[in-house]
Amino acid sequence: MLYKRYIEIGRVCFIRLGDDIGKSGVIVDLVDQKHLLIDGPDGIGRKVLRLNQVALTDIKINIPRGCKTKTVRTAMAKEGVEAKLAATSLVKKFAAKNAKAQLGDFARFKNRVAKTASNRKIRSTVRKLKKSS
Amino acid sequence: KQWYQREYGVPVQKSPRFYPTEDCKTPLKNRRVVKPTKLRGSIVPGSVVILLAGSHRGKRVVVLKQLPSGLLLVTGPYKINGVPLRRVDQTYVIATSTKVELPALPAIGDEIFKRKGKPTKNEKEMFVDNAGDNSYKISAEKVALQKEIDALVVPAVKKVDMLQSYLRSRFTLTKGQFPHEMKF
Numbered sequence: 305m306l307y308k309r310y311i312e313i314g315r316v317c318f319i320r321l322g323d324d325i326g327k328s329g330v331i332v333d334l335v336d337q338k339h340l341l342i343d344g345p346d347g348i349g350r351k352v353l354r355l356n357q358v359a360l361t362d363i364k365i366n367i368p369r370g371c372k373t374k375t376v377r378t379a380m381a382k383e384g385v386e387a388k389l390a391a392t393s394l395v396k397k398f399a400a401k402n403a404k405a406q407l408g409d410f411a412r413f414k415n416r417v418a419k420t421a422s423n424r425k426i427r428s429t430v431r432k433l434k435k436s437s
Numbered sequence: 438k439q440w441y442q443r444e445y446g447v448p449v450q451k452s453p454r455f456y457p458t459e460d461c462k463t464p465l466k467n468r469r470v471v472k473p474t475k476l477r478g479s480i481v482p483g484s485v486v487i488l489l490a491g492s493h494r495g496k497r498v499v500v501l502k503q504l505p506s507g508l509l510l511v512t513g514p515y516k517i518n519g520v521p522l523r524r525v526d527q528t529y530v531i532a533t534s535t536k537v538e539l540p541a542l543p544a545i546g547d548e549i550f551k552r553k554g555k556p557t558k559n560e561k562e563m564f565v566d567n568a569g570d571n572s573y574k575i576s577a578e579k580v581a582l583q584k585e586i587d588a589l590v591v592p593a594v595k596k597v598d599m600l601q602s603y604l605r606s607r608f609t610l611t612k613g614q615f616p617h618e619m620k621f
Binding site: 405406407408409410413414417 | 485487497533534535599600602603606608618619620621
């Protein structure tokens with residue numbers, strides 16, 4: 305199979321563009337070839353999003369098409385979607401990127417110094433191994 | 438009652454003897470109050486700041502205080518990155534969130550930064566080329582003051598881990614870094 309994650313009712317999506325960036329929702333209905341109706345917890349509510357604003361995750365829950373927000377939320381809670389999402393690489397990478405952007409100038413300097421030092425160590429170790437082999 | 442016993446009022450301001458034939462507008466009174474420049478909330482005594490212009494551009498320095506003229510009094514400290522006691526406008530500076538805990542410093546004003554004016558030549562000497570010592574020399578008083586301030590600020594800097602090497606380094610932009618998107 306070429307594709308593993310399908311655009312289907314109940315597919316949990318990670319929002320990667322737009323005002324709700326970083327949040328996640330469930331596909332409740334399809335509007336047209338390029339738009340989805342997504343619903344989620346308090347932070348996002350029920351809205352139409354473009355396909356390219358969204359990245360599909362591995363998580364899928366069982367909900368009927370076009371169901372109410374309440375149904376979606378109880379289904380999400382029942383399946384433990386929040387915990388599963390926290391384990392996905394999409395969410396982890398977004399959190400890491402955000403954390404990096406919040407660093408101040410001093411923190412960036414310390415990171416750079418640490419990175420240079422570790423890179424030096426790695427390179428010298430690799431060189432030693434190459435020499436010995 | 439007689440006329441000299443009656444009460445009558447006297448105008449406090451008499452009408453002037455002469456007045457213009459046409460009414461002309463009087464300019465409004467200037468009620469301007471000279472206030473010191475409002476300092477950005479992110480700049481506090483002790484905050485580390487990046488200089489954006491001048492020979493020391495890119496250097497990270499410590500703000501000592503705001504002078505009465507409104508300019509920031511800044512020092513490297515001189516021992517750490519070669520920036521002396523210097524005045525800097527807050528608009529030529531990026532404030533970082535790093536702050537140094539400064540001890541009580543001696544009072545410094547704008548007076549020590551005042552330069553002596555160029556010597557005026559009289560008519561005879563006007564065409565004589567004076568390739569002389571008109572260059573600026575740092576006064577001994579300034580050097581002493583710098584040493585005094587450094588002795589107070591450098592230990593405060595050394596208390597924070599890696600802060601000294603941070604102040605020694607210069608701020609640069611690399612690929613993909615945009616100042617308006619960065620947090621300082």
